[in-house]
Amino acid sequence: MKNSGDSTVIDVPPTAASSKKKAVVSTAAPGQASGGVKRGLSIFDFVLRLGALGAALGAAAAMGTSDETLPFFTQFFQFEASYDDLPTFQFFLIAMGIVAGYLALSLPFSIVCIVRPRAVGLRLLLLILDTVVLTLATSAAAAAAAIVYLAHDGNTSTNWLAICDQFDDFCQKVSGAVIGAFIAALLMMFLVLLSAFGIRNTH
Amino acid sequence: MKAVASDSSELKSSKLKPGVNRGLSIFDFILRLAAIVGALGSAIAMGTTTQTLPFATQFIQFRAEYNDLPMFTFFVVACAIVSGYLVLSLPLSIFHILRSRARATRVVLVFLDAGMMALLTSGASAAAAIVYLAHKGNGKTNWLAICQQFNSFCERTSGSLIGSFVAIVLLMIMIFLSGAALSRRH
Numbered sequence: 001m002k003n004s005g006d007s008t009v010i011d012v013p014p015t016a017a018s019s020k021k022k023a024v025v026s027t028a029a030p031g032q033a034s035g036g037v038k039r040g041l042s043i044f045d046f047v048l049r050l051g052a053l054g055a056a057l058g059a060a061a062a063m064g065t066s067d068e069t070l071p072f073f074t075q076f077f078q079f080e081a082s083y084d085d086l087p088t089f090q091f092f093l094i095a096m097g098i099v100a101g102y103l104a105l106s107l108p109f110s111i112v113c114i115v116r117p118r119a120v121g122l123r124l125l126l127l128i129l130d131t132v133v134l135t136l137a138t139s140a141a142a143a144a145a146a147i148v149y150l151a152h153d154g155n156t157s158t159n160w161l162a163i164c165d166q167f168d169d170f171c172q173k174v175s176g177a178v179i180g181a182f183i184a185a186l187l188m189m190f191l192v193l194l195s196a197f198g199i200r201n202t203h
Numbered sequence: 204m205k206a207v208a209s210d211s212s213e214l215k216s217s218k219l220k221p222g223v224n225r226g227l228s229i230f231d232f233i234l235r236l237a238a239i240v241g242a243l244g245s246a247i248a249m250g251t252t253t254q255t256l257p258f259a260t261q262f263i264q265f266r267a268e269y270n271d272l273p274m275f276t277f278f279v280v281a282c283a284i285v286s287g288y289l290v291l292s293l294p295l296s297i298f299h300i301l302r303s304r305a306r307a308t309r310v311v312l313v314f315l316d317a318g319m320m321a322l323l324t325s326g327a328s329a330a331a332a333i334v335y336l337a338h339k340g341n342g343k344t345n346w347l348a349i350c351q352q353f354n355s356f357c358e359r360t361s362g363s364l365i366g367s368f369v370a371i372v373l374l375m376i377m378i379f380l381s382g383a384a385l386s387r388r389h
Contacts, residue, residue, distance in 0.1 A: 134321065149274070150336075185321060192378070197310050199382060
């Protein structure tokens, strides 16, 4: 210690170094724990993404192969039905194709999120794109569900007849496609929740 | 002297960061108010749509109401539920303005916003599919276009879809804002 006038100079380098080391040790533990949790969330996110991809592909395939031709024909009703006949089903097929394509392309990004638990920008990008594609999938599924309901039950007020009475196979395949699309949308909702949970900065 | 200098730099960083989050939360609150107007307006516009034709024919009904079609009923119910949710989530949004560092409540808000957005999207898409069918009809399934008789009914139902689509876009932006606020370092 040196006393020069008002100020006193105290040599403290050894204690400063030891306090720095202590600080490093105390902040590393919660950082590692949050990295492990984030890695678990990312793995679950990857699994959900695979499931949603399977559901979306199944829905698109069921809708695309839903052609049916009846063995007889009458004067008033057409004797073959396919997804081409209704523009809503065409929109459904295109939209589920886009959803399945996006999910397949986002699988590598999900793997990167597993490997690097702290990539915040990538997670935010996945959250934004997942939300947009969730909207598209829900919209396609709901529009096709409205047409399927109409095909099953008809509507007396507007004089729309139920075509499912004639085209049984077609209706079954199309209904299955709509269910698959709703499952994909539900899984994507959980993907959005996981992304939001994993994106928060726990430091 | 050195200790005082480091304290002032820490104060500066902790003052700047919550400012951006607070701005995001205020923007989220404003968007929430606009989405309430959109969803509620859609529900009311669709729910009060009736048209009675001055003549009567043997085959076609001469009165059209929103509950003749179950998809329109679902649309009105979905819009009402979403506008009710948005009103109830206003206090949570105000809480996020006051406490910009809240994380768990933001995650809850993101999940509920996503769920409500999916509900509203499904209601609006189903109603849009029926409106398209009412305008164009379908030759293959023998479904006639009813808009040729019920002109004002069709116009009113088509217009009420616009408010709900605006509310869907606003909900999507709100999810982005919450995600951005969650990802920022404090």
